[in-house]
Amino acid sequence: MPDQVSLKVNGASISVPSGTTVAVAMALAGQLCRTSVTGEPRGPLCGMGICFECRVTINGIPHCRSCQSPCEPGMEVASET
Amino acid sequence: MANTTYDVVIVGAGIVGAACADEFARRGLRVAVVDRDVVGSGATAAGMGHIVVMDDSEAQFALTRYSQQLWQALRNELPAEVEYDQCGTIWVAADEEEMAEVRRKHDFYADRGVPTEILDAKRLKQSEPNLRDGLQGGLLVPEDAVLYPPCAARFLMQRAQQRGAELVLGASLSALGKGRVLLSDGLQLTAEIIVNAAGAWSAELTPGIDVKKRKGHLVITDRYPAFLRHQLVELGYLKSAHSVASDSVAFNVQPRRTGQILIGSSRQFGAEHKEVDQQMIVRMLQRAQEYMPALGQLSAIRIWTGFRAATPDKLPLIGPWPGDPSLFLATGHEGLGITTSLATARILVDQITGANPEIPIEPYLPSRASKEHAHA
Ligand SMILES: Cc1cc2nc3c(=O)[nH]c(=O)nc-3n(C[C@H](O)[C@H](O)[C@H](O)COP(=O)(O)OP(=O)(O)OC[C@H]3O[C@@H](n4cnc5c(N)ncnc54)[C@H](O)[C@@H]3O)c2cc1C
């Protein structure tokens, strides 16, 4: 069993294997990354840091690419509107 | 195209050409608009879309105020994509000298029926918490607005087309004037009236027009809703924008409906290349952060440049071009063409149809420039 990391996604606690990206944690938690200007749901597309579709707010910093951010203990992640 | 003969042929489908086409068509004239690119692709695509009343001169005030009122009258017809938003401007004063300018501006506008409000340092900070501490205050102009220029141009052009105007895109010109417009593919359009509305390129088509390219840079950020509420412009802007001799930057930021922030601005003469000049971007962003340090934490997603059409007396050229009875100009709008496009169209079409313009037109007549030449 790999080490587990606990973090919060939109206020709810979730525990994931260490090394998991925030994008995966969002998917496991069943949460959208963000909503487009026209109100459409958005999530990871390229998975490699190029498209910026997977932006979320991490520890209060908006527009972090969740596919490039490993989960850390105590992290607070929020979907963007 | 079925027809090649019109009452009016307009060259340039920027916001000025589009507004003129709409106005000519509204008054029942047969109009064609020609552009080598698409609608709103020139300075119109590059501009900030600040609909702003200015007080540089009586003539500048008259044109900007008249045009702003025309935008206000149109606002309910504008589609959502035009993003018209009456967010107001705050002219930011950094020192006592600029605070004196705030009071002067306030009185100037009060005398002319434009509501404004003087903000002290505390009210300024409350209005825009991301401004740095230590600024003196500002002048709030609540009727100023912002919009998204290329969509505004497209709206005006579509309305013109609904009123019967024809649009010829992808058509480069080889000649213009003497009642005709010759396209590079050999097609010739004839009309009693030709309007040169080619913005920063107008002097290439009509040699002798005193219009020079003045390059500008803009940066747009990702979405940060509520970071900024008003269009903010430093009052030092007036000093720097007027120094025609040197390159200048000024703090000028605009909130977009999407939560994005447009950061400007720069002014350069003699820079004819479209590419971004890195040192101008650095200067511009440094200036912006002097006023709003937190801007440094935001991520920018795009940078671009555009060319303003600058005239020596900072007023546009609207009216007949001496020497060719068929040729009229609607150009030279520098950094105010989004604001003044609607008024430009009104007073140009008034001149041509013999209607009574709502403001005196003399300050904008192209003949003023040739007169100055004669005296020089
Ligand atoms: C960085 C920047 C910020 C600005 N901010 C503001 C602002 O906040 N508020 C404001 O009011 N104004 C602003 N402006 C000014 C404003 O953008 C312009 O004044 C306005 O867009 C001018 O419109 P136009 O139709 O005259 O010119 P353009 O939009 O440049 O249109 C000219 C058209 O002519 C066409 N053309 C040129 N040559 C030919 C040819 N040979 N054959 C065929 N077609 C041709 C071009 O393709 C183009 O479509 C800004 C400008 C810049 C550069």
Ligand code: FES
């Ligand atoms: S999924 Fe493309 S940048 Fe993250």
